Amino acid sequence: MSATMIKEFRLPDLGEGLTESEILSWKVDVGDTVSLNQVIAEVETAKAVVELPSPFAGVIKELHEQPGSVVEVGKPIVSFEVADDAGAPPSQLSGAFPRGAGESAVETPNAGETPKREPNLVGYGAVVEGSGRPARRPRTFAPVVEPVETRPVETTPVETRPVETTPAERPRSTPPVRKLAKDLGVDLAQVAGTGPGGLITREDVQGFAGHAGEPATATSGPVSVPGGGRPGERETRTPIKGVRKHTAAAMVQSAFTAPHATEFLTVDVTPSLDLLAKLKNSREFTGIKLTPLTLAAKAVLIALRRNPALNSRWDEENQEIVTFNYVNLGIAAATPRGLTVPNIKDADTMGLPQLAQALTALAETARAGRTTPADLSGGTISITNIGVFGIDAGTPILNPGEAAILGLGAVRTMPWEYRGEVALRQVLTLSLSFDHRLVDGEQGSRFLADVGAILAEPGMVLTMV
Template sequence: MTKSFLLPDLGEGLTEAELVTWLVEVGDTIELNQVIAEVETAKASVELPSPYAGTVTALHAQEGTTVQVGTAIIDIADGSAAVEEAAKKEERVPVLVGYGVAGEGQSKRGHRKAPADTAAPADTAAAPIPAAAPTPAETAKPLASPPVRFVARQEGIDLAEVPATGAHGEVTRTDIEAYRTRQEPVAATPTKQETRTPIKGVRKHTAAAMVSSAFTAPHVTEFLTVDVTPTVEVLDKLRGTAHFRDIRLTPLALVAKALLVALRSNPSLNSAWDEANQEIVTKGYVNLGIAAATPRGLMVPNIKDAHTLGLKDLAQALNGLTATAKEGKTGPSDLADGTITITNVGVFGVDSGTPILNPGEAAILCFGAIRRQPWEFDGEIALRSVTTLSLSFDHRLVDGAQGSRFLADIGSILADPLNLVALA
């Protein structure tokens, strides 16, 4: 009996996904819950486990194409007994099913039936439905994570031509950069060129969300320049303590803590507009979003219940969130239910900006670069550490006075971190 596996609902109201990589091919024998493909939604990379055991008889989607939820993507002929017999003949490593980047560690490919006169490699991959039986060299597919494959597609690079240096034989982003550098001509004649990239995945989702936010919520942006020398000094002292010795403590952690404290007396900044019910929803919890630039584009994962965290736990959560986003392992649940956001443009050397609200949120704080510059201090001019904060807010939810007070409270804490003790 042959069963078709339909692309499942991946949550968060998503209706489509890009099929990035097949990890099986026609003729493979697969197990229940074996990862058969990597797909990329507008929010995350996801590994698809098979709901059936048996033999792959057909692949209905090509790599790089967008598939609608509910569409058949693979046919599997029932072969449970054969799978059990094959499992007895050799030791196998269990497959962990879930979100994340594939291509790390052992291959997730199933057992392929090799011709009697050919010893087919056990760890090769192939193009989706070959018209004729290819040779092993033609079917070999380089290992690479979805973000790396995305970069390669953007650059028009064939991963098969890139020397791999990853710990498990996978192509890394560093490998792609090195390959691209070697391919660039030493002296090229300037020509007009165009590169066209399909608008899909995270870029498509981000664009739609930003347009919706910009034309739905009336944005107001205010700016405040602050002498944060005391904050810089406190951070230096904390880094030298046993409590923070093994933790990467950045200015963003104190900015985040200042925002969380300031929200206690300014709850309107942690609210949402419910158009359907004509209600303002004020949240009694804070899921703090951090805008992050990732290989897949802009993402805003959030720290759940950030208002319950002390500075140490908050710093650890920020470090973990950022690392996960850069590795392309952010899952849909990490992106859902944010209540307020911080975007740190200072890491790019930028002083300030007018950020667009994350859809459904009342405010976003922009944290600029900290610079040493002349500043009035105690009636004299001194060299101080100065930064600019900007706050965009939804004027339907937040009055000018409320937004101004909230921004001023954050600035006050950063100008004198002792206020954290008084207000926390």
């Protein structure tokens, strides 16, 4: 009979330096036999819902976290009982992770043998300060793995002894916890750590901030206080986490970093709607969903060729303006978990049929909650369609790192001047917000005018390309 070992799988960084994820559900249970790449859990990062594939073939020995738990990157989430030769090279793992992903475990076959490192998932290891182990390296696809405690089957767990600290020693905590303490104005030197070896946890900081140093009470769902969602209550408190937490932080960052300017243009789009009706009856667009958003997206792509300043970003670190020679077109999508802005890669290379299909696929994926972190990163300019909610105009906030965002209002039948007379026409309002560091008033106005001209008279495209 071949020997078996216990291997722990730690929560990986699922992209762009994310520090934590929420366990939404387990697809397996203790005792289940799983195969390599089998989906074992569904987790929500600050950007998207991601399925975790198993890095090993074996038996589920222990689930370390329950659904609803928010887990920091690098913490064990599941243990496997596997054969000594279990595991696979990173190239065999599922595509749910960024390039360079692989297993995340270290095995110790027998006492006295040197631990063997195996390939690791991206961003592994939220390393405790003062542990003597190397911290995760920024901007790399293969950071150093923090050693994981493993043990042969049926051995007695080793007792963990608290680490003694001196008054002059900096309080032990992880980078996300230190950032939380800074945001809440908490001095970590005054916080008593309840984690292993006196580690200060997120709950310790929140408890100190909210209860003058008393231990925090953990909650796993919405918390109602007198006056909330149940009879006799008037308030309901819901933890801020996941996509909504990320969106809030991004919007605050954008609003207070990029100087926003917003312009409005009301356009008679009757010719565009007539064109849509004709295209829907054409053979080339059979089975393809066409909407005003489709034409607006194409108009944005064409207008960017004449106004490239709106397809750029401000590089503060290098003091440079980066102008993109491609367009990753972001489309704001309202989902049950909050607002997301997935983008269509290289949208400028697509014809109208391909663009329409990409928009449909993007919307369906977002509604199903299956947008990946890769789909949410790398956008260069965005569109938000507030017209679907019956709104005429607004002042959109820029997606961080982008120079502009276009808002589409509702299409309404209104009295409008047409050929010297007043007629009922189909009218919508465009709202363009832009970063005034990158785009001046003339550039923003010319871009908005070009988009409006295309939607008002699609034939104008012939004079622009």
